[in-house]
Amino acid sequence: MARNLDIALIRTFLAVAERRNMTAAGNALHLTQSAVSQQIARLEQAFGRELFSRDRRGLKLTPAGERLQGKARHLLGLNDEIWADMTTRRVDGPVRLGVPFDLAGPLIAPILKGFAGAFPQVEISLLCAASPDLTQALARGEIDLALVETPLGVTEGECLAIDRLVWVGARGGVAHLKTPLPVSMVAETCAFRPAVLAALQGQSRDWRTVFENGSIDATTATVATDLAVTAWLAFTVPPHLDILPAEAGLPPLPSFAINLHLPAGDAAPATLELARHIREGLSRTRLVA
Structure with a gap:
């Protein structure tokens, strides 16, 4: 028996x-x-x-x-x-993710690596652009989900994290002392640009644009060589650059939210699973604010 x-x-x-x-x-x-x-x-x-x-x-x-x-x-x-x-529910097919330039490296890279390992049959496409451009791309159906940076309190998406916007300069640099202030904002449509310009105008500080060509690497190099300062979320600042203190004389900047945007209609299983991975990944990220 x-x-x-x-x-x-x-x-x-x-x-x-x-x-x-x-x-x-x-x-x-x-x-x-x-x-x-x-x-x-x-x-x-x-x-x-x-x-x-x-x-x-x-x-x-x-x-x-x-x-x-x-x-x-x-x-x-x-x-x-x-x-x-x-x-286990089978998850496959393509998924297109939109991410701001500054989040593509420190935030998204490890999340995508873990997601690809768990769901190797999913084809991931990554679009890096400024947050306003990503919002428009999602509305046009060009991407399936997006992370969007907006001033705190101004969002229609799901707020996953909040971090403070900070001034960033070269180690021991003097660019922040120059007049007009040289500022590199990565792209003209950068979500941080209106807040940065409003802060400078409130201080009656003259400024000029340096290198807005849509490349985060170009902005990093510009700042590292002390040709300009920039403004990034605190947790994204590379270790070889400095967060400028209040004593540097630059105006304070507001906090920003990192929001997850999904399409208005029903999302595919691969899209929903990637959204879950992003939520969990951000929950493990230690932000400065």
Whole structure:
């Protein structure tokens, strides 16, 4: 007559075999030491063999336990593989993500790496542009979801994080002392530009534009060589550049929200799954504000 193995007992046996301690195995399985002991006793009773013996260093596998261990690992791995295959929703197809220039590296790169590893069948396309341009691209159906930076309190999307906008300059640089103030804003449509210009106008500070060609690398190089200052979210500032303190004499800047925008209609499973990964990724990001 066929006999059926209890997978829960096999899982407990492997936990004890790997740790050689029932209390440690119980902690890993969220079971009491007593429950682990009872499950091992049930398994030994079912096989009619002792699986563990005890010596001065703790529990030790018996010859029967050693024979069981390898096959138990294979059985448990196959069980978990079948469970995942039968219960995980298949996610495939293309997904187009829009991201502001400054978030593409420090924020999105590790999130996309994890997403691609979990869903290798999804084809990811990345569009980097200024936040206003991304909002328009989403409305035209050119992308499937977007991260958009807006002044705090001005958004129609899902606010995932808030960070302060800061002045950034070269290490030991003097660009912030120049008149007119040389400012590099990456792109003319940059979401930060109106806030930066309003702050400078409020201080009656003369300024001039340096390098607005849509390249975050060009702006970084311009600032690093002390040709200009820029304004970025604090957590995106590269370590080789400085966040300028209040003593630098530049006007304070407002905080900005990082918002997730999804299409108005029903989104594809790949889009919704990528949105979930972005939410979780941002929740693990330590922002300065």
